[in-house]
Amino acid sequence: MRTRSLYTRQNEGFTIVELLIVIVVIAILAAITIVAYTGIRDRAVVSSLASTLSQTTRKVEAYAVEHSGALPSTLADAGVDAVTASEAVYQAYNTTTPGAYCLQLTQSEKTYFVTRKNQTATEGFCDGMVAWWPLNNDIQDVMGNGGGTEIGTLSQSNGADGQTNGAYYFNGSSKITMQPEWGAAYSFNQISGSAWVRLAESGGYYGVLWSPGMPIHWELRTNNLWRARISGTNPVDMTPGPAVGDWTHVVFSYNRAVPSFTFYINGQSMYTSSGDSGTNTFFTTSGGNPGDIGAALNSGRYWVGDLDDVRIFNRALTAAEVAQLYNLGAK
Structure with missing residues (x-):
């Protein structure tokens, strides 16, 4: 009789409560995974933006060295690739000595910028x-x-x-x-x-x-x-x-x-x-x-x-x- 009872229990499957617990655990694990993935993705985007801003800044500064301190009017003048040049917001001012500029890039809805005197990528915009x-x-x-x-x-x-x-x-x-x-x-x-x-x-x-x-x-x-x-x-x-x-x-x-x-x-x-x-x-x-x-x-x-x-x-x-x-x- 005892053996039959055990056999019956083994074939009944999960109860509703047990299923709910499993669903909750899966949801929690999924949420943790999504948050972790989002954080990793966001850090990758910021790292990519900072790297591109740094590389572009070096080309702008190299142009200025070669042109007696004058900043390029456009990023294309500095030899920046066409994709970056088309996506960036770049403003140069040669009215002061040395000249001033700001450079802004957006990727995956994140926008960062640098200026000539602040070359640490900063979240936000510098347009205007x-x-x-x-x-x-x-x-x-x-x-x-x-x-x-x-x-x-x-x-x-x-x-x-x-x-x-x-x-x-x-x-x-x-x-x-x-x-x-x-x-x-x-x-x-x-x-x-x-x-x-x-x-x-x-x-x-x-x-x-x-x-x-x-x-x-x-x-x-x-x-x-x-x-x-x-x-x-x-x-x-x-x-x-x-x-x-x-x-x-x-x-x-x-x-x-x-x-x-x-x-x-x-x-x-x-x-x-x-x-x-x-x-x-x-x-x-x-x-x-x-x-x-x-x-x-x-x-x-x-x-x-x-x-x-x-x-x-x-x-x-x-x-x-x-x-x-x-x-x-x-x-």
């Missing part, structure tokens, strides 16, 4: 970027256009991404002044500014970024509300106001041809207007000063707090690009 101050250990523009001179005393601080010495603290009487006339080489029919900011106090006017000389001037500043002005138009106050002690990503995007002006906070559009036709000239010397980071209009409007990853583009960024900048975080 004419100046970039990462503010990591120094105050120089790594695009090579805007320069950077310390006025007053700045102190290093942790960046918006937590990086040690990845930002600078502005004490209310300090700023970074840009290189004279660097903006004269560009038409700013479109312009965008981006910065990560952390305010240390409230109740005053605190300038983030500006180009002096009304009406050739724009700024990001705060007076308990976000305030923006461009081309001499009346300033616009926007909510929500900045939270003291919190890192915030702020961006404006301006298209003179439309005209349109959009202000973003933490990747979200907070204000849009029809703007005015304004000017297309910025960052040229006015009163001996081409532009500042950490100040606006006068000495009573210095920034008090930390600034990180300041960028200037000579095109109007799209909402998707602003969201990408925010999601990638400070560099």
